[in-house]
Each structure stands twice: as C-alpha cells, then as structure tokens.
Amino acid sequence: MAGRGKLIAVIGDEDTCTGFLLGGIGELNKNRKPNFLVVEKDTSITEIEETFKSFLARSDIGIILINQFIAEMIRHAIDAHMQSIPAVLEIPSKEHPYDASKDSILRRAKGMFSAEDFR
Amino acid sequence: MGLDPVSVNLDQKLLEFMDQLELLEEKRQRLNSLIEEGWFNISKARYSMGNKQVSALQFASEIEPQICVHSSLSEKGNVEFKCERTEPKTEELEPSGTVENIGPKEGGLRRRTKIKQKETTVEETSKCEKESQDSIKSEKSPCQHQDPLKWFGILVPQNLKQAQAAFKEVITLSAEIATLQSAILATRMEMQTQMKEKHKIQSVLEG
Numbered sequence: 001m002a003g004r005g006k007l008i009a010v011i012g013d014e015d016t017c018t019g020f021l022l023g024g025i026g027e028l029n030k031n032r033k034p035n036f037l038v039v040e041k042d043t044s045i046t047e048i049e050e051t052f053k054s055f056l057a058r059s060d061i062g063i064i065l066i067n068q069f070i071a072e073m074i075r076h077a078i079d080a081h082m083q084s085i086p087a088v089l090e091i092p093s094k095e096h097p098y099d100a101s102k103d104s105i106l107r108r109a110k111g112m113f114s115a116e117d118f119r
Numbered sequence: 120m121g122l123d124p125v126s127v128n129l130d131q132k133l134l135e136f137m138d139q140l141e142l143l144e145e146k147r148q149r150l151n152s153l154i155e156e157g158w159f160n161i162s163k164a165r166y167s168m169g170n171k172q173v174s175a176l177q178f179a180s181e182i183e184p185q186i187c188v189h190s191s192l193s194e195k196g197n198v199e200f201k202c203e204r205t206e207p208k209t210e211e212l213e214p215s216g217t218v219e220n221i222g223p224k225e226g227g228l229r230r231r232t233k234i235k236q237k238e239t240t241v242e243e244t245s246k247c248e249k250e251s252q253d254s255i256k257s258e259k260s261p262c263q264h265q266d267p268l269k270w271f272g273i274l275v276p277q278n279l280k281q282a283q284a285a286f287k288e289v290i291t292l293s294a295e296i297a298t299l300q301s302a303i304l305a306t307r308m309e310m311q312t313q314m315k316e317k318h319k320i321q322s323v324l325e326g
Contacts, residue, residue: 005187
C-alpha cells in the first residue's frame with residue numbers, strides 16, 4: 001500500500017470502475033479482497049449492501065465513491081452512515097445523471113432549513 | 120438596537136455555509152464534466168480496440184494502488200482529505216535493467232585465437248556472474264506499480280490515455296469534494312448548536 005494513506009473504494013458500473021482503476025485507485029489486498037465492486041445487471045442489492053458495509057468497516061478506506069443510481073438502491077445504509085471517515089461520495093453514471101436532490105449530504109444540509117430547526 | 124453576538128455569529132455561519140454550498144456546486148459540475156469526458160474517451164478507445172478489449176476482464180490479477188488519501192482532523196472538527204500519488208518506481212528502473220539485457224553482451228571484436236585462453240575463461244565466468252546478477256535484479260523488480268494502462272495492451276489508443284488523465288483529475292477532485300462535504304456538515308452542526316443557544320436566550324428574555 002502506498003505510504004500510510006487510505007484507499008479510495010468504488011462501487012459502480014463497469015465503465016466507472018474501469019475509469020477509476022485506470023486512475024490508479026485499485027487494490028487487491030493480501031486476502032485478495034478488492035476495493036471496488038463492478039455492479040452488473042445480475043448483481044443483487046444484498047451483495048451491493050454487504051460490499052458497502054464491508055468497505056465502511058475497513059479501516060484502510062478513506063473515501064467511498066458510489067454511482068448515484070446504486071446509492072438509491074441502498075439509501076437506508078448510506079443514510080445510516082454518520083461518520084466522517086470513510087466519506088461517501090455519490091457520482092453520476094452513464095445512464096443516470098447526477099441529481100443533487102437525491103444526494104445524502106445535500107439532503108442533510110437542506111434539513112437545516114426545515115421548520116423543525118427554527119422552532 | 121444592535122443584534123446580540125449569538126445572532127451575529129449565526130449570520131456569519133450562515134453566509135459561510137452558503138459559500139461552501141456554492142463551492143460544492145462548482146466542484147460537482149467540474150467533476151461531472153470530467154467523468155463524462157472520461158467515459159467518452161473510454162467508449163472511443165473501445166470503438167477502436169474492439170468491444171471486449173476495454174472491460175473488467177482486462178483488470179490485472181495483482182493490483183497495487185498508485186494513489187492514496189491522507190485524512191486529517193482540522194480545528195473546526197471537519198476532516199480534510201489530501202490525495203497523494205506514488206510515482207511508479209519501475210519506470211526509473213526499466214531502462215537500466217532491460218536495455219542491458221537486449222544490447223550486445225560483448226563489446227568490440229571477439230578474439231578467436233586460443234592465446235591467453237585462461238584469461239578469457241576467467242573473463243567469461245565473471246561475465247556470466249554479472250549476467251546472472253542482472254537477471255536476478257530484473258526478476259526481483261517486477262512491475263510493482265504497473266501502469267493500469269498496460270492492462271489493456273502496450274500500444275493503447277490515445278483516447279485511453281486521455282480517459283486516464285481525466286479520471287486522475289476526478290480522483291483529486293473527489294478528495295476536495297469529500298473535504299468540502301465534511302466542512303458543510305461541520306458548519307451545519309455548529310449552526311444547530313448556536314440556534315439552540317439563541318432559543319435559550321430568547322426563552323430566558325421572554326420568561
């Protein structure tokens with residue numbers, strides 16, 4: 001592993017993963033566990049959720065990048081993650097452009113201006 | 120009548136919060152356009168190389184990260200992420216290691232007469248030793264930090280290189296966005312605590 005820094009993990013479609021791996025973030029550790037998951041048509045939601053949770057549990061991961069349409073499938077798991085490390089970043093995918101209104105962080109920030117906060 | 124310090128502080132935080140959101144929006148737009156550019160170049164490379172030549176099947180069996188993020192907790196309580204790229208070591212080693220093996224092993228003319236046979240045998244043995252050492256060296260330095268571009272072939276199209284450059288920039292940008300998101304959440308927390316303080320003061324004044 002490079003230095004003492006943390007890794008960047010990716011959960012996304014084939015092209016997203018290929019792109020980020022080209023960028024040099026990929027890793028296969030000693031247990032042959034990758035820091036990425038290529039989501040295909042037949043990938044189940046439970047598999048995605050388990051991988052996401054395993055990335056959250058890994059201490060060597062600093063940022064998790066996830067396609068927004070995949071994040072939508074496991075929204076409850078993403079909303080439940082409140083720690084700042086690893087940071088979860090929602091990115092667009094080829095078929096689904098980025099929608100800020102669906103982003104967990106922005107929805108939390110928007111919650112600041114709800115009626116509850118001004119009471 | 121002037122505003123109380125809590126309200127002034129709250130206003131400042133709100134402005135800071137808005138600035139951060141604006142910056143996030145800008146960075147998001149840049150990230151989205153870069154990712155799009157990357158995909159477009161991957162698709163172009165796929166078109167020129169063949170449909171199955173740029174896919175997950177080409178990923179290497181040994182993958183080493185070339186980039187890592189350093190996280191540090193700032194004074195305000197938000198996390199800062201900084202990307203660090205490790206330079207590929209093999210690129211420096213390759214010329215000295217491989218060129219020697221390919222080039223002529225003996226310089227100059229070879230002396231074929233059997234005069235000084237003993238000397239030549241000594242020279243040959245020393246050369247053999249050197250060669251074996253070189254081969255050991257080249258075996259010892261396999262591509263630990265191999266460029267992921269080489270998974271897809273040696274002579275890859277320019278588009279794939281452009282895609283790689285775009286995604287490298289996306290990675291550094293994503294670290295910046297992660298820092299900004301953390302800062303936004305920290306500001307939000309501060310605002311909430313100050314809002315509670317303000318409510319307390321108001322209730323005391325009313326009561």
